[in-house]
Amino acid sequence: MFAFLIRRIIQAILVMLIISFIGFSLKRSFGDPVRDLVGVSVSKEERDKLSEKLGLNDPAMVQYARFLKNALHGDVGQSFFYKKPALDVILSKAPATLELVFVSSLFIILLSVPAGVYAAIHPKRKLARLIMGVSTLGVSVPVFFTAIMMIYIFSVELHWMPSFGRGTLVTVFGGWKTGLLTSDGWLHLIMPAIALSSIMLPLFIRLIQAEMMEVLESEYVKFAFAKGLKRVRIFMLHAFKNTLLPVITVGGVQLGTMIAFTILTETVFNWQGMGAMFVEAVERGDTSLLVAYLVVVGVIFIIVNTLVDIVYGLVNPMIRVAGRK
């Protein structure tokens, strides 16, 4: 287990180095830190002085080392547009994205488990067929189109729902601006959250249903039926527990897709989170902010994925033994 852990962590560090290197080369080739700091209306001599002072004339590797060192201290550069450190900008946008992801994850977990399990237990019933049919349709509708359809139906035609923004926000401890404590905030949150879960939810229903069907075919479940155990007990304790393992792995992998979907959803709903900020940063040519987003997402991602892998290794010994060789 220890060797597995070490290997996993080394891999995580390697991936992080690669991401940081991509970020660094991007910034070095296309970013202009002098412009980021002082703007465009400063004389050439002063710019040269500043770029010498910032060490922009040093060899690339020295600059990369400095970039890494700064990144470890939480300094990933200055945003040109916001005139603030890029990390501060990202942190100020993070609550919006996190709340959105949190609520739509709740939707996904609370709905996909009962729907998937039901469809697996009674595959021939009408409701089960309806669930699976809708899920097949669901994975084929792009997230941004779901969002647009909802805006058109509920905001433009029916005027029930607001179509953009986060609504009324209240500041709770430490400057976290939340929309979860006001009814207006919730009203603004519902459509983006549904849109964000609109591909993930059917995906998980299909996954849970398929895995559960397969487990129900296995010998030990048949044996449990033969023993005359209660049906609910077999479904929940014997079958569903073993369905969860593959679902957890896939769930970990889906984090990246989820981040991609937040970018799309936030763009449609003009939701002031990290995803919309990223698209704006690309449009404005704000390279530092773009690189900062890349690095921050990379870090979140690698931490979560490494944790999922380690937890999976703990739960399922086959993985760590097979990996050892």
Next chain:
Amino acid sequence: MWRKFLDSHLFYSFRRDWVAIASFIVLSVLVLTALFAPLIAPHNPYDPSGVDLMEAETPPVWMEGGTTKFLLGTDAQGRGILSTMIYGMRTSLMIGMGAVFLQAFLGIFIGLVSGYFGGKLDGFLMRLADVQLSFSTLLVAIFAGAIFQTAFGVAKYEQMAVPLLICIIGLAEWPQIARTVRASVLAEKKKEYVEAARVIGLPSARIMLRHILPNTLSPVLVIATVQVANAVMSEAALSFLGFGMPVTRPSLGSLIKSGFEFIFSGSWWITIFPGVLLVVLILVINLLGDFMRDVLNPRLYKGK
């Protein structure tokens, strides 16, 4: 060959599955329409002389103010939605197929080499595939699109959009095919015919391409089908974010993007029709993919 296909298990199941038949018919119609777009589309949306700004935002024919000249209405520049949709689907399909060819080529090559030779190379390539897959193909594609756009600048990016998008999506999605091919190669490698081929001293390249490869193709076919849908969807997402096809040469994604702001003023048809076409296109490909997976994947036989 034809006879063999008609007698095959695949075709037998196909005849008994009305969903598969319906999807196949719809997909064929869509692909043919895209292929013969210049003959079928009522107008040429790329031709500036045929566009009249006075006709902008005409509603579809069954609504008040609609004309039979534009069956599904016009967009903000006065181009007929039906024509832009047909041309847009052509672009979307072209990029989707191109990306799948690229990833199939890469994936089959890497999967074959990785599975056949094994060892350090295999370890490295599969780690790479793992890491890239864990980032999710869509996220990798979005990041790559953003990076290329920053690197080339918007104007140049738009000029090279088609080959760039094919590369971005193809490179983002190769690991799935590589993994599948590798898994089947590992299973085939142990079989006796490969042993025999090796004993008579055939070169590795020949064994890989002529002996092993044909036996690994049916799972590749299943995955490649679903991947076309994924590639079309990724392309639409990239275009919607503005990292894809420009509005002057729209794909379905950029049509949806350019029409989005007009739903607030009531011109819903500019964005909804291309969106519905995109959904239908992805849906029928996914349904065919599901059908093929159920038929060709023996692991699922028992469940049915």
